[in-house]
Amino acid sequence: xxxxxxxxxxxxxxxxxxxxxxxxxxxxxxxxxxxxxxxxxxxxxxxxxxxxxxxxxxxxxxxxxxxxxxxxxxxxxxxxxxxxxxxxxxxxxxxxxxxxxxxxxxxxxxxxxxxxxxxxxxxxxxxxxxxxxxxxxxxxxxxxxxxxxxxxxxxxxxxxxxxxxxxxxxxxxxxxxxxxxxxxxxxxxxxxxxxxxxxxxxxxxxxxxxxxxxxxxxxxxxxxxxxxxxxxxxxxxxxxxxxxxxxxxxxxxxxxxxxxxxxxxxxxxxxxxxxxxxxxxxxxxxxxxxxxxxxxxxxxxxxxxxxxxxxxxxxxxxxxxxxxxxxxxxxxxxxxxxxxxxxxxxxxxxxxxxxxxxxxxxxxxxxxxxxxxxxxxxxxxxxxxxxxxxxxxxxxxxxxxxxxxxxxxxxxxxxxxxxxxxxxxxxxxxxxxxxxxxxxxxxxxxxxxxxxxxxxxxxxxxxxxxxxxxxxxxxxxxxxxxxxxx
Numbered sequence: 001x002x003x004x005x006x007x008x009x010x011x012x013x014x015x016x017x018x019x020x021x022x023x024x025x026x027x028x029x030x031x032x033x034x035x036x037x038x039x040x041x042x043x044x045x046x047x048x049x050x051x052x053x054x055x056x057x058x059x060x061x062x063x064x065x066x067x068x069x070x071x072x073x074x075x076x077x078x079x080x081x082x083x084x085x086x087x088x089x090x091x092x093x094x095x096x097x098x099x100x101x102x103x104x105x106x107x108x109x110x111x112x113x114x115x116x117x118x119x120x121x122x123x124x125x126x127x128x129x130x131x132x133x134x135x136x137x138x139x140x141x142x143x144x145x146x147x148x149x150x151x152x153x154x155x156x157x158x159x160x161x162x163x164x165x166x167x168x169x170x171x172x173x174x175x176x177x178x179x180x181x182x183x184x185x186x187x188x189x190x191x192x193x194x195x196x197x198x199x200x201x202x203x204x205x206x207x208x209x210x211x212x213x214x215x216x217x218x219x220x221x222x223x224x225x226x227x228x229x230x231x232x233x234x235x236x237x238x239x240x241x242x243x244x245x246x247x248x249x250x251x252x253x254x255x256x257x258x259x260x261x262x263x264x265x266x267x268x269x270x271x272x273x274x275x276x277x278x279x280x281x282x283x284x285x286x287x288x289x290x291x292x293x294x295x296x297x298x299x300x301x302x303x304x305x306x307x308x309x310x311x312x313x314x315x316x317x318x319x320x321x322x323x324x325x326x327x328x329x330x331x332x333x334x335x336x337x338x339x340x341x342x343x344x345x346x347x348x349x350x351x352x353x354x355x356x357x358x359x360x361x362x363x364x365x366x367x368x369x370x371x372x373x374x375x376x377x378x379x380x381x382x383x384x385x386x387x388x389x390x391x392x393x394x395x396x397x398x399x400x401x402x403x404x405x406x407x408x409x410x411x412x413x414x415x416x417x418x419x420x421x422x423x424x425x426x427x428x429x430x431x432x433x434x435x436x437x438x439x440x441x442x443x444x445x446x447x448x449x450x451x452x453x454x455x456x457x458x459x460x461x462x463x464x465x466x467x468x469x470x471x472x473x474x475x476x477x478x479x480x481x482x483x484x485x486x
Contacts, residue, residue, distance in 0.1 A: 026079075029056045031056070036115060110147045126152050133147045176466075183258035331420070377401070380451075398455075406431060409431055450476075
């Protein structure tokens with residue numbers, strides 16, 4: 001397991017009296033020090049910063065000796081740029097705080113003494129601090145160190161906001177853990193075992209359908225993709241169902257634990273990050289766990305479509321025809337367009353429970369990265385559902401953009417031998433993948449498709465985001481669930 005803060009807590013103790021290795025305050029670009037400290041201490045601190053020409057540039061930080069009257073061993077000052085109030089841009093605040101904790105390389109206790117006039121500010125500081133302090137240590141000899149204790153100094157009435165932010169952060173880091181685990185050890189069976197184990201102790205029911213069940217019961221997408229691997233596919237259903245819930249959210253996650261491309265083999269360099277091709281399933285699972293831990297009054301089911309796409313002698317071939325659950329047939333023209341096949345089975349399964357909203361999450365297309373880059377997620381689907389997700393993303397602080405479904409793209413999937421084929425031309429590839437999935441959505445179902453191919457994994461750390469799995473879009477999905485719970 002990764003090294004995460006030993007404890008995350010809220011405290012209303014005086015910032016001057018808190019005992020910590022590092023007391024964190026902020027400085028704006030115009031020279032103001034933002035801190036829950038008395039004027040004398042702030043004045044002394046300002047003088048020390050002026051002496052070293054610390055300008056408070058956004059994303060910068062400096063550590064100085066603690067002024068007289070401060071119990072902490074040292075004071076760290078983070079630059080927040082040109083802002084008047086921290087509440088003016090909560091996502092920038094998360095990024096500034098997270099950038100500081102991501103830069104820590106020692107096991108230290110950290111107390112944040114930034115002003116918290118609202119619950120939202122207290123939550124933003126907590127979330128940024130915990131996400132930045134994430135370390136994945138399972139496979140390194142020398143453990144990477146980080147904060148051992150995070151304290152947010154705030155009013156007692158904001159204690160619940162800090163705890164909620166801690167739970168949300170745990171959802172994000174849980175998804176990161178799964179994405180970061182090597183495919184040698186994380187494959188459909190072990191993935192299913194892991195989430196089943198995590199369900200215990202929560203009000204969550206886990207049901208695992210194995211390879212034999214999937215083959216015998218018509219899950220042609222999952223069976224076909226998984227055929228080429230010695231480690232067969234799984235479908236996992238997670239259920240959180242509070243008694244008084246009036247709304248039902250269904251999440252369907254793509255869980256390709258490694259994607260070689262199958263017989264349509266990827267170039268070697270394109271395989272290097274393919275352990276992350278299960279980021280959708282990781283996000284779906286840990287969103288549900290976080291919703292359960294938060295006790296939100298909404299029913300959530302998560303369908304995790306797990307398979308390994310490998311090219312052995314039993315692998316599905318271009319020109320094969322598979323039958324998706326429910327009877328629709330698909331001609332395989334590219335075995336590297338496999339995610340949409342397993343999602344098709346999952347979407348059909350999810351709709352059998354008549355949910356109010358269906359959302360699938362997938363590292364689905366390289367075209368998403370071409371269109372929107374590595375940090376912005378593409379969202380498609382029915383107009384109301386798509387807009388709901390984008391609004392939730394804005395509130396949560398994740399970058400998403402609504403995308404259309406041009407009617408003419410559907411012609412790409414015409415097949416002479418089946419109901420449709422699984423791949424088309426390169427033009428509009430992100431939109432085309434969504435349009436393919438739309439073929440498995442029943443009339444009247446509210447549905448959104450989230451393509452996280454770029455945002456789910458990074459090799460360039462920034463803000464509170466370390467190298468590796470990012471945990472996108474857990475925060476957005478929790479916000480969607482929160483909206484349905486009201």
